[in-house]
Amino acid sequence: MFSWLARMASACWKPVRRYARMNKDDINDVDSMLGDSLLWCRDLEKHSLGEFSFAVVQANEVIEDHSQVETGQNATFVGVYDGHGGPEASRFIRDHLFLHLLRLAQENGTISEDVLRSAFSATEDGFLGLVRRTWGIKPLIAAIGSCCxxxxxxxGTLYVANLGDSRAVIGSLGRSNKIIAEQLTRDHNASMEEVRQELRSRHPDDSHVVVxxxxxxxxxxxxxVSRSIGDAYLKRPEFSLDPSFPRFHLSEPIRxxxxxxxxxxxxxxLQPKDKFLIFASDGLWEHITNQEAADIVHNNPRSGIARRLLKAALNAAARKREMRYDDLKKVEKGVRRFxxxxxxxxxxFIDHELLGKKISVPELSVKGFIDTVGPSNFNILQGLM
Incomplete structure (x- = not known):
């Protein structure tokens, strides 16, 4: 048990030692999370315009969040894929969407909104093709999907594309050195009145489209969620599930x-006032607000900041059940989902003084939670204008 804890501590501490000295409060913060066996983190790494921090905590029996950061000399890619019904869709996105983006960027000679949309479309087509091939032996794959x-x-330009209710927030410096949180994405969730109105306008003949x-x-x-990759049974009539799957049973086939x-x-x-970006699945935003998250990032050291945001959310989750985080982190996966x-x-983090400068940046592909780090394929875009 001790050797396992030592390995986990090393995984979290290694990037910290590389980039920053730690004060007493930082050390206490690390110590308070090391006993959480469901936590994974990369505390601080470099990208083309600064540094990034990355953390994941598992709650489900099989983790359904998949994610990645890809770094290159002129570009940075972040992907957060929050699966539901199972991990297959989010894992598929992690393995394919970035590669589609590279291929389409090469074909078009640039990265653009249209290239991003096409990468999403190619990923959706690929996953629905997988559903079609395996549906006969695993029908429930038709009910697996993922936010993206x-x-x-x-x-120097930021492109953001979103399906579902994960969220991107930018922290910009305002007056009196205060940080201003701005949400860059729209939540595609039926809890939002505008989403319900959108669904009703698209389906005027279906009184049960939202209930x-x-x-x-x-x-x-x-x-x-009203937008996703996958969830084939709610997109294609041929994938409607029979009554033997009551959780996903539709009273009548979709038209x-x-x-x-x-x-x-x-x-x-990106402008000089833009200081950092937060990309997170909805599990974070369920417990802390955009502004609370931005204030935490702005008022604390960079190293381990993603882990610090996780701790804020987990503390809030524990308080809702009249617990302490020290008690919550002892709860096993699966049960933890409650x-x-x-x-x-x-x-x-965005360091504008690096824009246009030729600096040595490791071209890395970091996959969240599974802790694999390898070379990124971003270098194939070096010649694009």
Missing amino acids: LVGVIWR MKHGVWRIKGIIQ RPVLTSEPSVCTRV FHDDITVVVI
Whole structure:
């Protein structure tokens, strides 16, 4: 047991030693989380415009959050994929979306909103193809899907594309050195009145397209997110599940897609006042607000900041059950899901003085939670303008 804890401590501490000295409060913060066997972190690494911090905590029996950070000389890619119904869709996105983006960027000679949309579309087509091939032997794969949040920084411009209710927030410096949190993404969740109105306008002949169930608004009484990769049974009539799967049973077959895989996309030329970006699955935002998260990042050392955000969320989750985090971290995976969701957090710091400079940046591919670090394929875009 001690050797396992030592390995975990080393995984969290190694990047810290590399980039920053730690004060007493930082050491206490690390110590308070080392006993959480479901936590994974990379405390501080470099990217083309600064540094990033990355942390994940598991709650489900099998983790459904998959994620990645890809770094290159002129670009940074962040992907947060919050699966539901199983890990297959989020894992598929992690393994394919970035590669589709590289291929399409090469073909188009640049990265753009259209290239991002096409990468999402190719990933959706690929996963639905997998569903089609395996549905006969594993019908429940038709009910597996994933939210998908992607951010790309390409030569000083930020592109964000989103499906579902993961969220990207930018922290910008305002007056009196105060940080201002701005949400860059729109939550595609039936809890939002605008989402319910959008669904009703698209399906005027379906009075049950959104219904309240157990105090929660759900699409067809089943799912909360209105956009996703996968969830084939809510997009293609041929994948409707029979009554032997009551959780996913529809009272009548769909005539047209109820969910969509069309992402919301935005572009922002990064300004000197823009200091950092937070990409996180909805498990974080369930417990802390955009501004609370931005204040934590702004007011604390960079090293381990993603882990610090996780701790804030887990402390809040524990308080809701009249517990302490020290008690919560002893709860096993699976059971832990009754207290909080799988949570992924990536914080990207933006150092504008690095823009346009040729600095040595490791071209890395970091996959969240599974702790694999290898070379990124971003270098194939070196010649693009």
